[in-house]
Amino acid sequence: MRLILPFLALFLAAPAFAASPADTAFEKLAQADYDWSQADRGLIDGEDDDRVAPQLADVKPVAQAKRLAVLEGYARTLASIDTRTLSPARQTDAAIYRYQLDTRIDRLRFRTWEMPFNSDSSFWGNLGYTSARDFKTEADYRNWIAQLRQLPAWFADQTANMRAGLARGFTPPRMTLAGREASLDAIADASDPTATSLYKPFKTMPAGMAPATAAELRAQAAQAIRAAIPAYAALRTFLKTDYIPKSRTTISAAALPDGDAFYRAQIAEFATVAMTPAEIHAIGLAEIAAIRGRMNGVMAETGFKGDFPAFLTYLRSDPRFYAKTPEELLKQAAWIAKQMDGKAATWFGHLPRRRFAIVPVPADIAPFYTAGRGGDGVYLLNTYDLPSRPLYQLTALTLHESAPGHAFQIPLARENQDRLPFRRNLYISAYGEGWALYCETLGEEMGLYETPYDRFGMLSYQAWRAARLVIDTGLHSMGWSREQAQAYLRDNTALSPHEIETEVDRYISWPGQALSYYLGEMAIRRGRAKAETALRAKFNIRAFHDMVLALGSVPLPALDQAVDGFIASGGIGPYPKEE
Structure with a gap:
């Protein structure tokens, strides 16, 4: 099993001293990866930015190979940085980045994109997260229409990937997929595109939008959905007649290609x-x-x-x-x-x-x-x-x-x-x-x-x-x-x-x-108990919760390290004025 890198130092504030050359090199690497990955996934992101992406991610094998090459390049760059000379905060960032990088490389090496759905989640079902959101701007609506127009080609690419997975036995177990094609029925059988879940954002549009613009966007959305309906029907047919009947009959991850390593x-x-x-x-x-x-x-x-x-x-x-x-x-x-x-x-x-x-x-x-x-x-x-x-x-x-x-x-x-x-x-x-x-x-x-x-x-x-x-x-x-x-x-x-x-x-x-x-x-409860025991009367539950949440998302060793930092600080959280 790959070991998670040690987390040498962790606390909440940015360093008060000038960045070292190693810090600068790492920050440049992390930013380059972030910018590339956002663009690669078709996202527009930034502070308080939840705009709808203008495109769907390219899932073709050529694009996947390019991703792997890019990430392996980032891994070589990270290995060239002497992390021992990083500031404490950046040592933590680098360890978390290494975890994230290893995870993404593993997914690509195991070609998990050849199994883009399972009994719980699916690439078509995930579109519902976008359609359930509140669109704020005209650009959001136009970007969603752009995604809808890409659906036929995107579904075809996903189907090709599933065929490749099927050929090498890399599928979910057949017993878990029975009837899953029915989740496509509502759109595949739709006669009215405006009655589908894909059209939901257009039901209520911003009050300040010009009526003519709203009417134009609604018409374009209906047209795009109408063109996508046959793609839903084709995908349903593929799942029902080809993919599900030929999916593997085994259960264990160990039965997959290189299954033991995959499960680790x-x-x-x-x-x-x-x-x-x-x-x-x-x-x-x-x-x-x-x-x-x-x-x-x-x-x-x-x-x-x-x-x-x-x-x-x-x-x-x-x-x-x-x-x-x-x-x-x-x-x-x-x-x-x-x-x-x-x-x-x-x-x-x-x-x-x-x-x-x-x-x-x-x-x-x-x-x-x-x-x-x-x-x-x-x-x-x-x-x-x-x-x-x-x-x-x-x-x-x-x-x-x-x-x-x-x-x-x-x-x-x-x-x-x-x-x-x-x-x-x-x-x-x-x-x-x-x-x-x-x-x-x-x-x-x-x-x-x-x-x-x-x-x-x-x-x-x-x-x-x-x-x-x-x-x-x-x-x-x-x-x-x-x-x-x-x-x-x-x-x-x-x-x-x-x-x-x-x-x-x-x-x-x-x-x-x-x-x-x-x-x-268990890690959070264990950390809280440790802090309560060490700090006694100084323990402040609001400060502890703020500390945990201010971390962002981290591997569990980093959480353990953060608790130690919280105790060493005397239980002072990241927002002392609010405690």
């Missing part, structure tokens, strides 16, 4: 720590046992007279725990989010400027989508199949996907002017998902879980993420079956049958990603 690389990317699958598996088993003890205690508080399996059956079947309409689910999530707003100042000294919207997951991808997903400015809540969306888990879900989870972490990283650009826009799963999972437990301290059922739902979510350590390593290194993984979730969490099926398929088809959540949360 996935662990390095998502967990950011040097641990073996066996070590991770053992942690998961121990944590599940500890969480079960707490779950039993909360179950007793409810007055339920049966055993644990009977209680799970009760939770999964009693109508009192489920919303009757999508609107009820959305409104309840909004109420939870507003309750969190009222608590925020007590727990955080510095809040993001960016706000977020709560919107339903688009209907065309909802059947195979997770319960919710959050990001910069949006909390997507799945209102499909309401009997699988229990209200007793909604508080935990909302704290994770909106505030203070992803809706704090991602905007605060982007707003932090003390960070180099590549760090402001970096997302590392162990940190980002670990923070969001930590926020679920923080809700208990905040008093946001109003009933024992809500607290049981939170603990069920904790067990769900701890179980991922057991299941992911079980599936990909210990020969577990799909049914074995489903049974483990069914026996240890209150997840609905629908969620259990979609989640296990997600772990099967996305090796390693599931490991990031609980390992990341």
Whole structure:
């Protein structure tokens, strides 16, 4: 397994002394990579800049080979810099950059672009993130139209890549893909382009836009979508008649080409720590046992007279725990989010400027989508199949996907002017998902879980993420079956049958990603306990949270180093005037 580079020094402020020649060389390299990668991905980025990109990324093999060559060149340049002579802050930046560079090179060397979708995520489904956003300018609308016009060629390129992956056995397991072509139906069968999710931004346009301009943009969008509809239909046919029937019948990542090395690389990317699958598996088993003890205690508080399996059956079947309409689910999530707003100042000294919207997951991808997903400015809540969306888990879900989870972490990283650009826009799963999972437990301290059922739902979510350590390593290194993984979730969490099926398929088809959540949360909880013990009366929870969030997204060794710096400073956070 590739070891993560040591993090020699870490704190929040930029150095007060003149940059060394090594600092200057590293900053030039990091900026060159950042500028190139933004342009390569078709993005326009900058401070507080969330404009819609003017193009879709080139996914053809020639472009992928060029990317690999560029990144390997950057790696050689980094190796030529004597990192021992960097300032402390830049030593940290260089170690984080090395992690990011290694991860990107690994993806290209393993040709992960030949598997551009799995049971959880897809290149066509990801377009929904853009269409769900609020467009602000005329350029946003024109850029989105430009992307829509590129869809037929882009889909053809993605299909060619999938054919190449299929030829060498590099696909998701067939059993996880059954029916996934249905997520294309809503657009593939559309007779009215303005009724599709792709047209959503044009439903409500800025009030200051000239009516003639708005009409022109709407007409162009409809025309572009109408031209893209056959591409959706062709992709659906390819998936249904060719790709899915010929996808691999094995489950484990080890069965993929160079599978053992691939899984080790996935662990390095998502967990950011040097641990073996066996070590991770053992942690998961121990944590599940500890969480079960707490779950039993909360179950007793409810007055339920049966055993644990009977209680799970009760939770999964009693109508009192489920919303009757999508609107009820959305409104309840909004109420939870507003309750969190009222608590925020007590727990955080510095809040993001960016706000977020709560919107339903688009209907065309909802059947195979997770319960919710959050990001910069949006909390997507799945209102499909309401009997699988229990209200007793909604508080935990909302704290994770909106505030203070992803809706704090991602905007605060982007707003932090003390960070180099590549760090402001970096997302590392162990940190980002670990923070969001930590926020679920923080809700208990905040008093946001109003009933024992809500607290049981939170603990069920904790067990769900701890179980991922057991299941992911079980599936990909210990020969577990799909049914074995489903049974483990069914026996240890209150997840609905629908969620259990979609989640296990997600772990099967996305090796390693599931490991990031609980390992990341453990690192934050471990760091907080260490700081509380060392600082005693000087410990300030607002300063601690501000310190963690001001880091941006970092590998877990860097988080550990930051905690040590926080303790050494006497518990002074990055915004002392706000503590």
